[in-house]
Amino acid sequence: MCLSVPMQVESWVGDGEIAWVRRGDRREQANMLLVGPQPVGTWLLIALGFAKDVLDEESLALTEEALAALAATLDGDYDPDAWFKDLGGREAA
Numbered sequence: 001m002c003l004s005v006p007m008q009v010e011s012w013v014g015d016g017e018i019a020w021v022r023r024g025d026r027r028e029q030a031n032m033l034l035v036g037p038q039p040v041g042t043w044l045l046i047a048l049g050f051a052k053d054v055l056d057e058e059s060l061a062l063t064e065e066a067l068a069a070l071a072a073t074l075d076g077d078y079d080p081d082a083w084f085k086d087l088g089g090r091e092a093a
Helices: 057-074
Strands: 005-013 018-023 026-031 043-047 050-055
Touching: 005 026, 005 057, 026 043, 026 050, 050 057
Parallel strands: none
Antiparallel strands: 005 018, 005 043, 018 026, 043 050
8 A cells, every 4th residue: 555645846857757845854756747847835645756646725734634643543642533523423334
């Protein structure tokens, strides 16, 4: 399984097929062929060195919330009432 993480375009390498992207202290190159050239500052979903999707503000916020919930779960601090409030009251399938 592969987890995509949001990273922000920082600068371009050469002809525009590769960009430097950053998330906190993590910096790497990403292949941009699937999403095309994007302006510096654009948030993207990155997986295995490939930009897979361009994120708008809402998608970025939802993705960050999901990653925070995952981190909390892995740390043993998951509180189901604190995460994904929009799913409250739904029955499990």
